Amino acid sequence: MDLSLDAETLSFQAEVRAWLASHVRSLSSMDTAEGFEEHRAWERSLAAERLSVVSWPAVYGGREASLLQWLVFEEEYHASGAPGRVSQNGIFLLAPTLFAHGTDEQRARILPAMARADEVWAQAWSEPEAGSDLASLRSTATRCDGGWLLRGQKTWSSRAAFADRAFGLFRTGPGERHRGLTYLLFDLRSDGVTVRPIDQLDGEPGFAEIFLDDVFVPDHDVVGEVGDGWRVAMSTAGNERGLTLRSPGRFTAAASRLVELYRKNPDPALRDRVVDAWIGAQAYRLHTYGALASPLSGPAASVTKVFWSELDVALHETALDLLGEVAPGWRDGWLFSLSGPIYAGTNEIQRNVIAERLLGLPR
């Protein structure tokens, strides 16, 4: 066993650290129209250095960085206090699906624009009656000349208020639940699309409802086979739960901030919670290093999803308990942390998955 970084990774780390140190600045909330464009511009500045998608092939705007280098990038990124990634749903949820199931044409058309944030993607998974139970989707795509017509309603679409395009599952054929679904991409500015922003607890429209009324999707925006959407989407779901969406660097950076906060507001009765947040972030970091040899997928990703989401809540709760009613700099992160045990499959569902698929308990 060896935890040291090779020379190439050390040099990459130094480059990233230096670039971030001289470029990071504070932006308005990405859940406002103005802040969204500020974040798009930030993504473009990252892309100009080939830092927006470091692990992708060079042809799409990346550096073909190793997974280890990607982790190092994330640690540096979060430690620097750099802005949230407005392109994250595209980069972390859609792109892996395109790498696995897309065509060369789709990759060439979609990925470079995503890397430069020329197109920002929203997810369109949930529907009002299908939250944890994603297989009960009802929105449809009906065959038409040269493509498909979407009808129905999606909800809890993160970023949809200001994004350009979206991806989701639609019923295209007979069959119940997991059968007869197709993975489709659509333009949020197409005719027939109505986006209604939903204000979150923090008062900002972090997600939206999308109403679809005969929205045209050309054939080249079907991902994978028609009717095979469930299988195609599940690779994305694994990524959402697994390491890509919540890289350890986010938590090690937050834990360090918490330790600093504790030093300024020491309360011995809260010491253990502070230390446990740091230990938890470190555990997740090392666990991810251990997974580099054989990346997590499926039920193993459920283990980390429960862990990081509850770590995140505990960490932010501790900060608020240290600070009391006036918690500048922590409130937004705290509110966001509360959504962690819910989205990407509630932690209750994840625990079922762990018990049934990793421990073999009966369904």
Next chain:
Amino acid sequence: MDLSLDAETLSFQAEVRAWLASHVRSLSSMDTAEGFEEHRAWERSLAAERLSVVSWPAVYGGREASLLQWLVFEEEYHASGAPGRVSQNGIFLLAPTLFAHGTDEQRARILPAMARADEVWAQAWSEPEAGSDLASLRSTATRCDGGWLLRGQKTWSSRAAFADRAFGLFRTGPGERHRGLTYLLFDLRSDGVTVRPIDQLDGEPGFAEIFLDDVFVPDHDVVGEVGDGWRVAMSTAGNERGLTLRSPGRFTAAASRLVELYRKNPDPALRDRVVDAWIGAQAYRLHTYGALASPLSGPAASVTKVFWSELDVALHETALDLLGEVAPGWRDGWLFSLSGPIYAGTNEIQRNVIAERLLGLPR
């Protein structure tokens, strides 16, 4: 609202406190043959002062004390460090059943002997295949001349290793699960009874298996109607979960000991757990005072059962975390606390009861 004690109760409290102060002494473990008889003698000394069953009618050996006075007695009893009650299964589980469902003859024959510990009772509820699922009992009672013949096996019978008599449910008729059960009393020294003590984690035989091979029970030892045993037993189960078996005085006394322990071994990181144990015991005490007007039963008793059993574990765990590997005076109580969330219906079952019967969630 008023938390003050009336003059009569204050005088009773003073009498109990004074008597205990001059009589309490340390006994051997009641889970040894010798200690069992020491505890029987202690019960007799209590009975001589009419202090073994203060709330019972005078004719059976009690003082007709109010529920409030009983609570005060328990607080004094536990605060004094007096011995555990070897008669508790009879007093707290069987006696309420006899008051509710027994005949005058049964009460006159059984209760005074119980109050004086001339007869110490064991419970014989569980069977190897029926733990939480008590309705799946298999042991039978078959009609014979003048009574019944018991066959089968009981297990986890507390006190059975050294006790005189036992009570339990047996199948007497057709019907599945809750139907066709009868509540019967039997002599642990009858022909056909084999008692095999089971060593607990602490190395002492706190419970036993009872093998029954055509054990005769006369008709006068049927409690309630033949075939009505489930309903008869459930009143006892409520008592087991409710306040009678675990009076608040036990926890307020233990919490005070924990606070003393903390003052000798102060560790600021454990402060909150110490204070929470004290607050929890106080909450349970006040909750019980509030229930005096309308005693708890059924699902409301499930609320307190979960609460006191988890309080007890947390309290003893905190003591062990303060003391480390060498925990004189706390180890036995700690081991016993671990059984609390299991016996008298696991806390998982109790939470189902709370959700379904108090909150009305679907079964």
Next chain:
Amino acid sequence: MMFTLSAEQTDFASVLHDFLKAGGTDLASLGVDQVTDPVDLVVLFEEVGHHAVAGPLVETLAVVPALIGSSGGSSCSVAFPPLLPHAPEADRYLLVDGDTLREATPITELDSVDPTRRLVELTPGPVIATDAPTGRAFDLGVLTTSAQLLGLGRALLEMTTEHAKARTQFGTPIGRFQAVKHHLANVLIGLELARPLVFGAAVTMSARDVSAAKVATSDAAWQAARVALQVHGAIGYTAEHGLGRFLLQTRALRTAWGSPSMHRARVLEAL
């Protein structure tokens, strides 16, 4: 010994509940400014919490009257630095320094965890009194905040239980899943055992008991809020759903009038 509410107190709770449920806002019309007995104040503030009524009611109806006899009809607020350095927004401000009571003026608005509970820093003005009963006033603030938390927790449990019965996923009401049942059972247990501590504290008004009530209600109500959000899922995370108002108020009151940690220290000191 009679540790249950009187018929009058139960009726008062019902009247308050019906009034607030029907959208009533002018609590003074119910004579709440005449309430001074601590047990009655607990009854009042449990319903205030039960309906997540916003505003400096603890200060106006419980604390300031204990300091100066009456709040005189306008909304009042008060700070007890260094423990409570800031105060919720109101028409009139007081500042406590030991046993000395002063008028005060707001200077800066602070970034509150609950946007409906605006907080200000105060600068001291003229002295009103030098021997004010500040200890009892502080404890009344803690006590009524505990009662409010109890009511908030109860409301959160009620709305979440209803949601769990109505919302179906995987073809069944989610309230049938054992995980949801156990979450809600835990909330009920926490609130049920916190409640007698609040009334017990109202009877004794000792620092120990008032602080114990605050600790228990802070934990029980916040557990109720966490479970409420988790069981509601994304819908509970929207500003449109009522849950958010209860959740944010609970989070703010958990550390208002002294953090759980401070109150645990106070309990230990008194043991």
Next chain:
Amino acid sequence: MMFTLSAEQTDFASVLHDFLKAGGTDLASLGVDQVTDPVDLVVLFEEVGHHAVAGPLVETLAVVPALIGSSGGSSCSVAFPPLLPHAPEADRYLLVDGDTLREATPITELDSVDPTRRLVELTPGPVIATDAPTGRAFDLGVLTTSAQLLGLGRALLEMTTEHAKARTQFGTPIGRFQAVKHHLANVLIGLELARPLVFGAAVTMSARDVSAAKVATSDAAWQAARVALQVHGAIGYTAEHGLGRFLLQTRALRTAWGSPSMHRARVLEAL
């Protein structure tokens, strides 16, 4: 960067597991007294815990060899007062005082939480060395105890999972109940995330990382023990069932080689 076990290390774990599972006791026959690399020691002690092997193995195989080069074939024990004032029973005793190492003799047996782990107080004897590497020896004790806790937790999870599949109540395996599933999932999560901390600490051997590993494994293994007892029910509470041995050893090791609280303090100090 290669944060996985080598094939040799995986093989070593298998050999140990098969040997102990078959009832083997003479660990020396497998050459365990030659193991000095911290990662290899973790592999060894995870299996020691996995089979709840009793005796002063941490002291004999990891700590004393780090202090004096070899334990010379007999079982050894060591105390580090005031932090570790007593020592598990063995043939030979050492006592650490700063960098000074002494022989020692047992005087009193103490009342241990785990009866199979007999503890004694020591009285100092002749000085053996005045510049012993006591810091590293202590950290090796903490590290290998963490590894043992990880193995104990894994065994408890395994036996409880098997029990949940086999035991039926209410006409169904209890492992089908969501409450049981979630208990066991939580155990798995705790152990899975504690594990890399132990190996990470073996790589760096820093006080911070060793203490973090001890904190995480103490909590994860004890959670495994609590869930194991709760899911087994009364059967797990008997001396006859194997569970008790694992549970008591876990409870003892949780506070052995420094309590979780002490190790959290050490982590914070190093941050």
